Every structure is written in C-alpha cells, then in structure tokens.
Amino acid sequence: MLEPYRIEGRGAAEISASIERAVGTGELQPGQPLPPLRELAAELGVNPNTVASAYRTLRERGVIETAGRRGSRVRSAPATTGRDLPPREVPTGVRDLSSGNPDPALLPSLERAFADAAARGDREPVLYGEVAVEPELARWARAALDADGVPDGPVAVTSGSLDAVERVLAAHLRPGDTVAVEDPGWGRTLDLVPALGLRTVPVGVDDDGPLAEDVRRALSAGARALIVTDRAQNPTGAAVGEDRARELRAVLRAYPETLLIEDDHGSGIVDLPLHPLAGTTTRNWAFVRSVAKAYGPDLRLAVLTGDPVTLDRVRGRQRLGPGWVSRIVQRAVVRLWTDGAVDPAAVAAAYGHRRDLLIGALARRGVEAHGRSGMNVWVPVPDETSVVAAVQHAGWAVAPGARYRLSAPPGVRITVSTLTEADSGPLADAVAAALGPRPGPARSYV
16 A cells, blocks of 8 residues: 555545545555555545545546556656646756757747737737637748648637647547557657546657558557657657658558647748648648747747647637637737747757757767757667766766657657757767777667
8 A cells, every 4th residue: 555645545536636636645656556446445444436436537637557467656747736746856056958958049039029019908908709810820820831731720729739739639539538648759749648538559669750551550449649840859859851741641541530639849940841631641630830949938838720620629618627728829929920039940950969969979980879850869768867976976967768658669768959069968968978899880869
C-alpha cells in the first residue's frame, strides 16, 4: 500500500477524487505506482469493479496511465490543476541549452505594433457579438497558406498551436480513441493526448518526418487521428520532404476517415519548402501555424484552417467558451506582418548556421546528431541520465529525451538558438566525453 498517502472512498467517484487530490497536492508523485486493483479493492472493502471504474476515470482525465502487467501509475506529467511542476533549475554558471526557446535577439520589438493596436482599440472598441477573427489577419494568413499550397478552408484563431490541436481532437474524437503521434515528438502533445482521455500509438520519425510504414501500421490498427509536424519538428528538427509527403499522402488516401492534424512548427524560422499532406487525402483535416517561434511565445496566437466541418465545430465550441482571441493581439500581429518585422530568411539562416556548427563539430568527434530544420539538435545516446549529468558538469544544460519519447531509443535535445561559433567546439567536446568510446555502427533515433 502507498505510504504515507492513504487512498480513501467507497464509490468510484470518491476513490478517483482521492487519488486526483493527492496528485494535485504532490502527495502522489509523477511516476509513482498505484496499488493493484484487487489489492486496493480489498483494503477499501469495495468491489474490484468499483476500483476499475475509478482508475478508468483517472486514465480518461490524463492523471494516471496503465501499462499492462506493470499496473497503473501516476503519469509523468499528470493533468492536474492543483500543482504545476517546478521548472528544472539550471545551476549557476551552467549554460542553458535545454529550454527550446527562440533567441530573444531574433524576435521583433512589439512596442510599436501593440501601441498602434491599442490606439485603434480606443477608436474602435471590440464589443461582444463582433467577428472573432480580424478580417485583415484572415486575409494575410490565407494568402500565406495559399502560397504554400495549403488547401482552401475557413480561418480561425486560437491561443497557440496546442490550443488548436486540443480543440480539433475534441471536435472529432471520444475518450478511448487512439491518436498516432510522432516518436520522438513534442512533449506537450504526448501529454495532451492522454489528458483528453485518448490513447497514443507511436510513429517513428527520421530526418524526413514520420515513417510511412509506421503510419500505415497505426492506422490499420485503428488509430483515428494522426498528428504530423511539417517542419522544425521538436525535438529532432525533422522536416517532411517531397518524397516523404508523397508516401504519407498515399497511406492517408487508404484511410480517408482519419483526422489529420498538421502543425507547421517551423513557420517563419525555416527556409525549407512546405509539403502539406491535406487536401486529397482525408475528409477531416486541420492545419495550424503559431507565431510563437518567430514573433514571441507570449503572443499566444495561432492561425488554424481545415475542412468546413472541423472548423465549424472548433469555432462553435470556442464561441461558447473564451469567445475569441483578443483582437488587439490579432491587430498587433497583423502590424508585425505588414511591417516585415521578421525576415524569415535571415532567421532561418541564423538558426541553420548554429545547427550546422554543432552537428559538424559533433561529427568531427564521431558523434551522430540530427537537426534538419528549426532550433533543436537531437543526439542519440545510450543513457540519458548519465549524459545529461556529465554534460551539465562540463557547464552545459541539455534536455533528456525521455520528455519527448514513447518507445523510441534514448537521446538528448540541445537547443541551439543562442549557440555561438565559440560554443560549438567546447559543447561538442562535452557531449563526446559524456558518451565515451562508441564502438560499432552509428545509432539511429528511429
């Protein structure tokens, strides 16, 4: 039995509430195992079906996970509102390359854009009942989507990419449905899907994006949705190339009922062409672009398009909840776009140069690394804990890959957004030393 916390309750709702309360307060820690179903039932003096119902409720809420014979345990990032996990502290004197943040020096100034948007808000206040999307933003966004070959569709605005992904999943799926996700993939997505009561099935990734055969296997096994990162995939830097896009479209055409969600994570910071999958593949699809990486994470704005049914459902639910994303923020983003506040080619070149510096330095030391686009480099390692500790001891903080993996081999993510030419050699030395001798063939992260 768990100590010191004692699970209580006679009904399924009471038992699940007792466990969720303990997770929220920290009395039950992420990863901590829960009692076997029959053991807890005997201790509480209830029918095992009652405990099974409580555990099922917690799984659907994203609080716990079940791994077959290994039993149930608190999720590594449980969906609780009572407690935020503290940020990982980087010791004084250690360079932080673990955050995944853009380089502040490459972000535009927001002062003029917001001053103009606020002044217009004074002249033309936005009141209840007005349109949710700034017309000029919709025009600019749609023109950019058209230029990149994204199929025609309505435009909505959400509070970032994850908000869009959550709304699209909720518009079509029910608890217990399965979603195919990239592995390695964005850690927040890997947490969000089970928090919605959905199941994840991993799809391998290489430098060109999701592996077509893995996608086929997931969909043939019953996955109802697929989430794909088109460019600057986090954490591997993968980007869907033309040939891979053709392969994935062929797979999706065989499963037209699949809900396809594409996240153009690298919009505004990559110079690789976009190869969207939507259009002639599945009936329901969504494509989302955030301004976070190019213009600043705190703007909390993403543009969403998709098929009319999906967008109608998303906008309808949004109207019943928050209503809209601030039109002042939308107008500020339009001003940033029209002023050319960000030069995407220059930003892409800067991040590309920094990736190349590190990947080249690692290659000269016999270390495999991946980073085709974006601001992150993925390094396969035999043991994440020891490598992260050794590299930190040498003065560099990198992110352990466990945060981004389901069943993929271990690795570490290095954010190169603020890396300089003088940094690349010492950092590569630290990583190579942490890995030690590397006999045998090169490793792969798929």
